[in-house]
Amino acid sequence: MDWEYFVERAIRFFINKMKGKGDVKSWIKGTEGLTIIELTVVMGILAVMVMISIPNIGRWLPRYRLKSAVRDVASSMHLARLGAIKENRKWAIQFYVNQQGYVILSSPGADETWGTNDDIGYKGDVKPWELSARYLSDYPNVGFGDNGYGNWFDGGEVGDGVTFLNNRVEFSPDGTAGPDRLNGIVGSTYLQNNRGDASCARIRFTATGAIEVVHWDGSGWNP
Secondary structure, eight states, rough: OHHHHHHHHHHHHHHHHTTOOHHHHHHHHHEEEEEEEEHHHHHHHHHHHHHHHHHHHHHHHHHHHHHHHHHHHHHHHHHHHHHHHHHTOEEEEEETTTTTTTEEEEEEEETTTTSTTEEEEEEEEOHHHHHHHEEEGGGGGGOOOOOOOOOTOOOOOOOTBOSSGGGGEETTTOOOOOOOOOBBOEEEEEEEEESSEEEEEOOTTTTTOOOOEEEEOOEEEEO
């Protein structure tokens, strides 16, 4: 049984079931072709299904891109934290809000100072870190920001969407993160889309370097 024949019989079976007749046996053994009326009915049904699906896809896709972007940020944080533990030296993530991106760093370079041009990316490259940098442009209509919902742990202003001191989070060989900003919270990265959604990835406890992800559900920040 070739695929064209199988598809044809599947469509006929679907139509016959709608008419209240036909069974699996007749569907498999039938040999007559589709009529113009049957084909028209099927095409009409498919057109209606597509029209129903398009608005749902339009609402779902921006949120999917946003969540994918924030998962990428959280994964990068995990990568940096594990890199620091494995190599027994500090790693960091430097955010560049104006460029809508960030870079995963495995060394502060010869000057042993983060935030300078000789910082080394986790893939061994230096500024502009063509291999170690990540950009939100990979996720259309997603950027830094909170869509006006505010800081999720104290209700304060988020600003440019990155609350880490110097727009950088540093991971130590023991797995902790810093520098501490407020009550054990190192900082957060907020991402938003053009549909009014927002998500956040943050480092909360310096004792564990725990990485949390929350999303705005319409009334508050929740996992």
